[in-house]
Amino acid sequence: MKKSYTTVLALAFGFILIFWAISIDGSVTSFINVPSIAITVFGSFAAVVISFPFDKIKNAPIVLKNLVTKNDNNKQELVETIVSLSRLSRSQGLLALDAEIEGIENTFLAESMKMVVDGMDADNIREILETKIDNMEDRHYIGQEIFLKWGELAPGFGMLGTLIGLINLLGSLTDPSTIGGGMAVALLTTFYGSLLANLIFLPIAQNLKTRTEAEVNTNEMIMEGALAIQAGKNPRVIEQKLESYLEGGRLKEKPEATVASEEREYV
Template sequence: MKRNILPAIGIVVGFGLIFASMAANGSLLRYFDVPALIITLFGSFSAIMISFPFKTLKKVPSLIKKLMFTPDDDRGALIETISFLAKKSRTEGILALENEIKELDSMVLIHGLEMVVDGTDIDTIEEILNVELEQTEDRHSVGQQVFLKWGEYAPAFGMIGTLIGLIAMLGDLQDPSLIGTGMATALLTTFYGSLMANMVFLPIAKNLEIQTANELKTNEMIIEGVLALQRGDNPRVIEQKLASFLSNSDKKNKKESKKAVAVAEEF
């Protein structure tokens, strides 16, 4: 896992800019209203509690942690590992991979190699690994849905709070001088809902979506490598095929590292 401070920086900078703009127009206290916060935050969270089971909501802290600590998704290193395993399998036999499995971190690669060593046919391996891939996508999508829905509910409850404030204000128009203040207070709930949705909940959902997409793409690469191992493909062909999963920058870095190794071996 690698620490990822960019989301925290984005939240701090975003709120900082908004608070600076608010402070430029007067005291920040005019933007603080306890009932509005209660309606927006606790109201939207109540809707989340209705929408999702408790076992899903228990995962919210771990999802926040995942936001700050991203997986070490080094596809280049995985390609080198799979290429090494292919060479070992070709020279020493498929059973020689059994000792290497203990040193691996990727559960998809471990499960795939275990089936390869056990002699499972290639169609069954592909089917089982694809099912695992689908289950991983389903598990991750639940976390994304929590924050997507929260991003939808927060502005909605902000609008509800605004309507409550307007009803209360319009119900008592004996003092016209209070209309402006009452209107400002009523609009605060809409402000809170829009702010939390667009600064916190929806960005978190998008971050989790991107992380899931990257993890699925890496797992697809691993599955392709495992199937190639089972077929007994040439290690060089396997490496070239898996390199298609790398970005252009990663391919360039991989080529440069190979050149550096070749130069070092010459000396």
């Protein structure tokens, strides 16, 4: 398994691109206005807090941490691990898997194999694992909704800040020459709202959705593999079944002599 920092790199590239575009014909400091930032960021955050229970909001930092540091499962490696476990089970029995569980990095696979080794009924194993998948999906869904809502609210608060700036500008207007500078400051909140929504909040929500779908698919693959091992199916049959979950093609083909030997061994 490996950690992916693509999200952080893409976010950094996006900010660098924006700063570069600003600095070509202007000054980056002219785009910094503390009241505008406060209205856009903290105002939209207040609306998010109103929209969701606080016990859900406080999990947002954990969601962000997992977005950066959580290991990406290599599905092909998982298939190879499951097939290897099935071979061990067919040759030495289910109890032989007990010694292998501690070395399994994927928590869901390890829990699945523990239930198989404990001799649980196949229907109970499926019911428990499906419940775990559903609960995981619900937890991730809340994180998606929080950032999706934040992405919807940020531009609105940006526009609200712009209206406040325009009202203050027009209400105290005595010198027409100050309109340009005042308008520029007033429009900053719209800029901040659009930036936060389109570069941070909405992409994070989509990333979480994509990761959730991938994790659900991976866990369903693991569940089918564990149930196949529990049923004592041929390792070659298990391998071919799990390959249907792979997006990047099939596992490396074994020499025909090896395949024939395995089939004779497990029939």
